[in-house]
Amino acid sequence: MSNASVLIIGSSRGIGAGLVREFLSRGWQVHATVRDKDSPGDLEDVADRVTLHQLDVRDVSRVNELAKELADADLNVIIHNAGIYRGHPEAELIEVNSVAPIRTVQALLDSGAVAADGVVALMTSQLGARRGREGTEGGYGGSKARLNDSFRERADSWGSAGAKAVVIHPGWVRTDMGGATAPxxxxxxxxxxxxxxxxxxxxxxxxxxxxDGREHPW
Known part of the structure; x- marks a missing residue:
């Protein structure tokens, strides 16, 4: 799909970097955000095949700038993957994991960056489910539960804007966050x-x- 384009927000390592490689392997035009373009982490060896954008999702001004820069990008897919885990204050967990994904996607939709019938995906976690959850994860699970709640409030308006929007649990994945024993x-x-x-x-x-394509309970 050489004419299709994707924006992956939060892509310097782990699942984000894996998504960049997957879409590249399928022939997509890939836009990817990193906090430092001079240090793209796990994207170093594919940086010349990707359009990199500097973004810290906490920086509202930069979010709005990026939305304007991509206004004519006609993005077929947007994946908001940026997030933080343990070891951060509660307020920062909420800002990065709960507030920033909604704010960033809304800015992109408002700017017209998303193609007609485009797809929007927010990366959540089963730990944010209010039922069907395996255990608890303190502030992290709570921040993902807030994200899920906010997504459900916005889903209708995003659908009216032409987007098909979902939240995704990416699995327990072998990353720095998931650990070496993840399946x-x-x-x-x-x-x-x-x-x-x-x-x-x-x-x-x-x-x-x-x-893996299964519906998860809220």
């Missing part, structure tokens, strides 16, 4: 998410999905 590889998760998003149907809009 799902980055490659498996990225491939599953690719298949889900590129085959998304209108009736799947507004719902909570897992990386």
């Amino acid at each position: 799902v590889s980055v490659e498996e998760s990225a491939a599953g998410i690719y298949d889900l998003l590129t085959n998304l149907t209108p009736d799947q809009h507004g719902r909570f999905w897992t990386w």
